[in-house]
Every structure is written in structure tokens, then in C-alpha cells.
Amino acid sequence: MARNEEKAQSMLNRFITMKQEEKRKPKERRPYLASECRDLAEADRWRSEILREIGAKVAEIQNEGLGEHRLRDLNDEINKLLRERMHWEKRIVELGGPNYALKGAPKMTDLDGNIVDIPNPSGRGPGYRYFGAAKKLPGVRELFEKPPEVRKRRSRYEIYKRIDASYYGYRDDEDGVLEKLEGPAEEEMRAQATEEWKRVEQVRHEALKTVQSGEVATAGAPSIAAAQVLFEEEEDVVEEERRLEQEREERERGKEREFVAHVPLPDEKEIEKMVLEKKKRDLLSKYTSEGLLEEQEEAKEMLNIHR
Known part of the structure; x- marks a missing residue:
């Protein structure tokens, strides 16, 4: 019974739908x-x-x-x-x-x-x-799909366009970091330089006090400061002698034929002695006055010292 009722209902539905379509x-x-x-x-x-x-x-x-x-x-x-x-x-x-x-x-x-x-x-x-x-x-x-981007090589002009004062380090102090790092180091270097300058000045003053004559400076018992000054001057003399020797060797290598001397020439020892005497005179003139030099010459003449 239920199935027949469903069929009838279905047929009724189709009939109603058909009538509605006819009216449209x-x-x-x-x-x-x-x-x-x-x-x-x-x-x-x-x-x-x-x-x-x-x-x-x-x-x-x-x-x-x-x-x-x-x-x-x-x-x-x-x-x-x-x-x-x-x-x-x-x-x-x-x-x-x-x-x-x-x-x-x-x-x-x-x-x-x-x-x-x-x-x-x-x-x-x-x-x-x-x-x-x-x-x-x-x-x-x-x-x-997007084509791959081809990176164009930058020209020298484009590279230089990006270079400014920061590239050369002119703006490194603007952030204040470098100043904090360099401040203590600068003070330490300044203190060391000042201390070294004071030491050198003290050595010079002691040398001026102890150097009274050529014999006193060489044969006497000079102080440690004066000895240090003379040692430094001796090192300069040695360096000068080495330089002269190198120049002489270079001149000898450059000669194409043997040089014949028609006048007597000083040998190597005499040249070294002359250079040493010149250095001593320069040292005395540097740390002594003209009046003191005159007194030294008079004392040498009185003592009959010929050097």
C-alpha cells in the first residue's frame, strides 16, 4: 500500500509540475x-x-x-x-x-x-x-612564470657613486664608539711619550754637567747618563761609517778601470779617525758653550796636549 501511495504521489507531483510549466x-x-x-x-x-x-x-x-x-x-x-x-x-x-x-x-x-x-x-x-x-x-x-632576474654588472661609475665620506672613515667618530676606545689608549701613549722626553732631557742635563773637556769625557769616569749619551753618539758614528763603507764599495763596483792616485790618500783607519774626531767636536759644540771650548784649548796648550 505504501508503495502505491508513493507512486500516486509521484504521478501527482509530475502532473502539477506539468500544469505549472504550461502556465509559464x-x-x-x-x-x-x-x-x-x-x-x-x-x-x-x-x-x-x-x-x-x-x-x-x-x-x-x-x-x-x-x-x-x-x-x-x-x-x-x-x-x-x-x-x-x-x-x-x-x-x-x-x-x-x-x-x-x-x-x-x-x-x-x-x-x-x-x-x-x-x-x-x-x-x-x-x-x-x-x-x-x-x-x-x-x-x-x-x-x-617570472623570468629570472639577470644581475647587471655594475660599472665603475656606479661603484664610485656609492663611495662617500663614510667609505674613507671620516664619519667613524660620529657614533662615539671609537672615541671611547681610543681615549684611554691616547692618554697612555701621551704619558709614555712625556716620560721618555723627560728622561732624555735629564740625560742631556747630566751630560752637560759631566762633560768639562775632551779628556774628561773619554778617560774620566762619566756618569751613567753621560755614558748613555756618548753610547748613542757612538752608535751614530758606527752607522755613519757603515754608510760610508757601503758608498765606497758601490763606487768601486761602478769603476770600469783601476784608478791611479798621483797624490797620497788617507787610508781607512785615518778616515775613521777623522770621522770620529768630527763627531766629538760636534758633540762638544752641541753640549758646551764657546767660552768653555776656549778654556779647554788654553788648558791643552798649557799641558802641552796635542790631539
Whole structure:
């Protein structure tokens, strides 16, 4: 009994549905050309219908399992509906309606959702777009891949443009870090230099006090400070002798033939003695006055010292 009642109910439902369809007007077909429409309300209705069809096909094209051919067909149909929608929007403006194109056209996006600008990627006319799984088809994926950035080698002019005062270290003191590090070191070096200068001055004063004559400075018992000064002067004499010897050797190497001396020349020992005497005279003139030198000469004459 239950099954018969279900059958009767089903037949009744079909009968009611049929009667309702008879009362309806025949389904109108959308005009092939938008210019054929003369009513603004109808033009707006046809545009809304196109938008619904576009939404349904965009939802369908998201399925990657439809196959390459079906995806390409769906993408072509969507682009065809987009062009048709554009014609209806122009017709709506001509009939005095709102301009839907000014509200912002949909942008082309890549697989990551970033907006890209591809005016004519496939040669099928301007404004051709890809939707859903159609972006992953062979030959289409490459259109959305960004070409690798080629790093251009910088020229010498561009390198020099980036060089400023900081490159040469003129602004190292602006942060204050270097000043904190160099301050103690500078004070320590200054103290060491001052202490060394005081030591040298003290040595000079002691040398002036102890050096009274040539014999006293050489044969006497000079103080440690005077001995240190004389030792430094002796080192200078030795360095001078070494330099003279090197110059003499270089002159001898440069001679192409043997030089014959027609006058007696001093030998090496006499030259060393002359240089040493000159250094002593310079040292005495440096640390003694002219009056003291005259007194030393008179004392030598009285003692009959000839040196």
C-alpha cells in the first residue's frame, strides 16, 4: 500500500509540475546582438544572466580532473561570455544606464594570486584570460612564470657613486664608539711619550754637567747618563761609517778601470779617525758653550796636549 501511495504521489507531483510549466511563458532567448535590445531593464537582466553563467563556469573550471580539452573549452566559453558582457555593458550605457565598466574590471592573477599584466598571451585577441585549472595547462604555466632576474654588472661609475665620506672613515667618530676606545689608549701613549722626553732631557742635563773637556769625557769616569749619551753618539758614528763603507764599495763596483792616485790618500783607519774626531767636536759644540771650548784649548796648550 505504501508503495502505491508513493507512486500516486509521484504521478501527482509530475502532473502539477506539468500544469505549472504550461502556465509559464516560453523561455526567452538572449538576443544575439546587444544592439537589438531597446529596454534598459531587459539589458540589465541579460547582463545579470551572463554573470551567473560566468560564475557557474568559473566554479566548474576549478576541477583539475576534467581533462585538458574540457578545461580549454571552458576557458574559451568564459572568455566569450566576458566579451558578451562587455557588449551588454556598453549597450546599457547607450540606453542611459550606469557604467559598470568603471567599477573595476577583474584582474589577471597568477597561481599565487598575484596580479599580472598579460595583454595578449595566446594570440586569441586582447584581454584573453585564464581561470582555475586552465592556468596549469602545458604552455600556459610558462606565461605566469617570472623570468629570472639577470644581475647587471655594475660599472665603475656606479661603484664610485656609492663611495662617500663614510667609505674613507671620516664619519667613524660620529657614533662615539671609537672615541671611547681610543681615549684611554691616547692618554697612555701621551704619558709614555712625556716620560721618555723627560728622561732624555735629564740625560742631556747630566751630560752637560759631566762633560768639562775632551779628556774628561773619554778617560774620566762619566756618569751613567753621560755614558748613555756618548753610547748613542757612538752608535751614530758606527752607522755613519757603515754608510760610508757601503758608498765606497758601490763606487768601486761602478769603476770600469783601476784608478791611479798621483797624490797620497788617507787610508781607512785615518778616515775613521777623522770621522770620529768630527763627531766629538760636534758633540762638544752641541753640549758646551764657546767660552768653555776656549778654556779647554788654553788648558791643552798649557799641558802641552796635542790631539
